Amino acid sequence: MGFTSEHFTSEQQLHNEVNRNRLYEQETNRLFDLLANAGYQYEDCSTIAPLTSKINRFKEEQNALILAHHYMTPDITFGIADYAEDALGLIRRAEESSADTIVMCSVASLAECVKISCPDKKVLCPEKLAGCSVSDSITVDDVYRLKEKYPGVPTIAYVTTSAAVKAVSDYIVTSANVRDLIQALPDKQVIFYPDHSISSSLNAEFSDKEIIGWNGTCVVHDNYSVDQVMHFRQQHPDAHVLFHSEVNPDLYLHGELHGGTKAMLEYVDKHPEVNSFFMVTECGLSDQLRTKYPEKKFIGTCSLCPFMKMISLDNTLLSLDEKNSWKYEINFSSRVLEGARNAYLKTEYVLGSKRHGC
Ligand code: CIZ
Numbered sequence: 001m002g003f004t005s006e007h008f009t010s011e012q013q014l015h016n017e018v019n020r021n022r023l024y025e026q027e028t029n030r031l032f033d034l035l036a037n038a039g040y041q042y043e044d045c046s047t048i049a050p051l052t053s054k055i056n057r058f059k060e061e062q063n064a065l066i067l068a069h070h071y072m073t074p075d076i077t078f079g080i081a082d083y084a085e086d087a088l089g090l091i092r093r094a095e096e097s098s099a100d101t102i103v104m105c106s107v108a109s110l111a112e113c114v115k116i117s118c119p120d121k122k123v124l125c126p127e128k129l130a131g132c133s134v135s136d137s138i139t140v141d142d143v144y145r146l147k148e149k150y151p152g153v154p155t156i157a158y159v160t161t162s163a164a165v166k167a168v169s170d171y172i173v174t175s176a177n178v179r180d181l182i183q184a185l186p187d188k189q190v191i192f193y194p195d196h197s198i199s200s201s202l203n204a205e206f207s208d209k210e211i212i213g214w215n216g217t218c219v220v221h222d223n224y225s226v227d228q229v230m231h232f233r234q235q236h237p238d239a240h241v242l243f244h245s246e247v248n249p250d251l252y253l254h255g256e257l258h259g260g261t262k263a264m265l266e267y268v269d270k271h272p273e274v275n276s277f278f279m280v281t282e283c284g285l286s287d288q289l290r291t292k293y294p295e296k297k298f299i300g301t302c303s304l305c306p307f308m309k310m311i312s313l314d315n316t317l318l319s320l321d322e323k324n325s326w327k328y329e330i331n332f333s334s335r336v337l338e339g340a341r342n343a344y345l346k347t348e349y350v351l352g353s354k355r356h357g358c
Pocket of ligand 1: 070085088160174175176259
């Protein structure tokens with residue numbers, strides 16, 4: 001009996017399936033090596049392996065760079081991201097990259113900021129509805145009212161504001177460079193918005209300047225109370241407590257450090273003698289540290305950001321699918337882009353940065 005074309009087709013299908021299963025098994029092993037310390041079981045890795053394999057293939061085919069904020073889940077941070085960074089680190093990675101497309105696994109305002117710094121690149125945000133309570137707390141009209149009330153006083157927008165708010169501001173900062181900018185400006189009065197905790201702590205730090213703030217708060221960092229931290233210290237007297245700058249400054253005297261995620265990570269790195277930490281911030285940072293320092297203890301009670309956690313492997317894959325990617329692309333009107341880019345370049349100039357965008 002001779003072979004028919006159906007035999008060949010089914011033999012080819014079988015061969016393809018065997019190959020695909022072998023690739024998925026390799027990917028599962030790769031993921032398990034990276035994610036076991038963050039609590040992932042082998043079965044979990046096997047479930048996500050088809051997704052991460054496809055994303056990594058699309059990434060290569062499209063010369064894309066995947067950037068993840070530290071608050072992403074470990075499957076994103078370790079499974080697909082080229083870099084995990086704070087906001088300033090993400091902007092720098094995008095600027096330094098020769099990739100045509102940047103996929104920003106973060107809330108939309110950070111993805112927008114990368115577009116502002118790299119307007120010629122295609123910037124994708126896997127969930128454009130991933131907003132931010134800090135960003136939602138201030139509008140363009142609020143900024144105009146502040147300018148009217150304090151004429152001539154420079155306005156500084158935090159990175160988690162909308163592009164429209166950035167476009168009517170003088171400067172744009174992140175948790176990593178806000179102090180440097182205020183220090184570098186000759187003005188005795190500056191307006192910083194919208195995070196209230198950051199402006200209060202800046203006021204305490206800069207005795208020679210007045211920082212006019214706004215009343216924005218972060219749903220993640222506003223959750224912590226003095227009682228909670230005191231209770232924790234009693235339970236774990238040897239642990240060091242590190243606060244994110246968006247936590248209420250009244251708590252800072254109960255801990256070892258306050259700063260952005262970069263400062264928190266550097267503190268852990270520079271204190272090899274400390275074996276346990278309480279990272280008072282979004283859970284993603286502790287997940288990342290558990291993977292990096294399996295011998296150390298990063299004690300729970302972190303807080304989940306409902307907006308950052310809207311980014312998943314599923315929507316990242318969709319954003320990279322060329323049929324759909326226009327839905328995920330960040331674009332602004334030329335007026336907003338021009339205004340926000342001016343504020344961004346002015347900040348770079350004052351800070352003496354050699355880079356001026358991509
Ligand atoms: O400025 C940043 O980087 C933000 C928004 C958070 C962080 O990572 O500290």
